[in-house]
Structure formats: C-alpha cells, structure tokens
Amino acid sequence: MDLQLIYTPRSHFSRKVRLLLDGLGIEAALVDAGNAAALDPALFGPNPLMKVPTLLDGGRAVFESDHIAAHLVRTRDPGDRFGVLTADVDALNARAVMNGAMGAEVELVLGARSGFDTAHPRFDKMRTALVAALDWLEQRHGLFGDAPDYLGFHLVSLWDHVALYDLVPLEHPRLRARVERLSALPFVAASKPR
Numbered sequence: 008m009d010l011q012l013i014y015t016p017r018s019h020f021s022r023k024v025r026l027l028l029d030g031l032g033i034e035a036a037l038v039d040a041g042n043a044a045a046l047d048p049a050l051f052g053p054n055p056l057m058k059v060p061t062l063l064d065g066g067r068a069v070f071e072s073d074h075i076a077a078h079l080v081r082t083r084d085p086g087d088r089f090g091v092l093t094a095d096v097d098a099l100n101a102r103a104v105m106n107g108a109m110g111a112e113v114e115l116v117l118g119a120r121s122g123f124d125t126a127h128p129r130f131d132k133m134r135t136a137l138v139a140a141l142d143w144l145e146q147r148h149g150l151f152g153d154a155p156d157y158l159g160f161h162l163v164s165l166w167d168h169v170a171l172y173d174l175v176p177l178e179h180p181r182l183r184a185r186v187e188r189l190s191a192l193p194f195v196a197a198s199k200p201r
C-alpha cells in the first residue's frame with residue numbers, strides 16, 4: 008500500500024489523522040509503534056522526535072498530525088471537504104488550544120507510564136491548563152459545526168482520550184453534545200480508543 012501511518016491505537020494525535028483518512032475514504036496501512044513512551048527509535052520509523060503519528064507516502068515521510076492532514080488534502084482532496092486548510096483565525100486558535108491540551112495529556116499519561124509522580128506541581132499545571140482549554144473551547148462551541156470536519160475530528164480525539172484516562176472532569180455539555188453527534192458516525196465510533 009502506498010500510504011502507511013505509524014501510530015498507536017490510543018494516540019489522540021494519530022486519531023485525528025485516522026478520522027481524516029476514514030472520512031475521505033483513503034486507505035492507509037496502520038503500523039502500530041507499540042508503546043509511545045518507549046526509548047527505541049526504530050519503533051517510530053524515520054521520525055527523529057520519536058513520536059506518532061508519522062505518515063509514509065511512497066518514499067516520503069511526513070511528520071506532525073496537522074502537517075500530515077494538510078499533506079493528505081493537498082495531494083488527495085483538492086476540494087478540502089473537511090476544512091483542513093482553513094485560514095480562519097478563530098478556527099486555528101481552537102486548533103492550537105486543542106493541540107496544547109493534547110500535549111498536556113501526553114505528558115500526564117506518558118509521565119505516569121514512565122514512573123513520574125504526577126502529583127508534582129508541574130503536572131498540576133498541566134491538569135489546570137487542560138481544564139482551562141476545555142472551558143475555553145466550551146465558550147466557543149459554535150466553532151464546531153454540525154457537519155463533520157477536521158476541527159470536529161480534533162475535538163473527538165481530544166475528548167475521548169481525556170475520558171479514557173480520566174485525566175480531568177469533563178463538565179462541558181456543549182462540547183459533549185458535539186462529540187456525541189460525531190460519534191454516531193460509524194467511522195468515528197470505530198476508532199474510539201479502548
């Protein structure tokens with residue numbers, strides 16, 4: 008297969024790319040890196056940062072979830088059906104907030120997995136920022152339209168990962184409603200992390 012995605016089944020950064028692939032009906036072979044906290048560079052293919060996702064498109068490697076999404080759209084979806092290439096400042100702020108929140112999740116989950124005591128104040132800041140990010144998004148819930156789009160795929164990926172690891176309380180009814188609506192789509196439900 009031309010496309011391969013190095014990922015892990017629970018990786019939320021990988022899931023937004025998987026949702027885009029599935030939404031666009033693009034086939035890609037999924038290559039499970041195993042434990043994202045692992046120290047073996049070989050697990051992460053050509054990515055020097057030892058993170059997932061990485062896309063392999065023929066002979067070319069593409070790093071970073073949003074870069075991968077943009078690459079997929081530029082090469083395979085000229086109409087940009089899911090709004091990946093948006094230049095809207097509010098949408099891009101929401102994307103930045105969700106990426107930051109997801110980064111905090113990574114530190115909390117992989118920190119605990121690597122043996123850190125996540126009661127340390129450094130991790131308190133991450134939990135506080137994660138709640139503040141969700142509050143910020145809740146106040147701007149109107150950015151998430153009814154129709155499936157990349158911003159919605161991003162939100163579902165963030166939300167389901169917070170829920171899976173029970174990182175902070177999810178007391179955000181408008182975001183929850185958006186997530187539930189999107190999760191009714193079979194291809195969205197299919198990649199829900201367990």
Ligand SMILES: N[C@@H](CCC(=O)N[C@@H](CS)C(=O)NCC(=O)O)C(=O)O
Nearest residue numbers: 018019020043058059060071072113
């Ligand atoms: N900015 C990157 C973040 C990717 C990321 O942090 N992935 C996590 C898994 S969800 C990871 O591989 N972490 C490994 C580590 O931090 O050691 C992206 O958008 O792809």
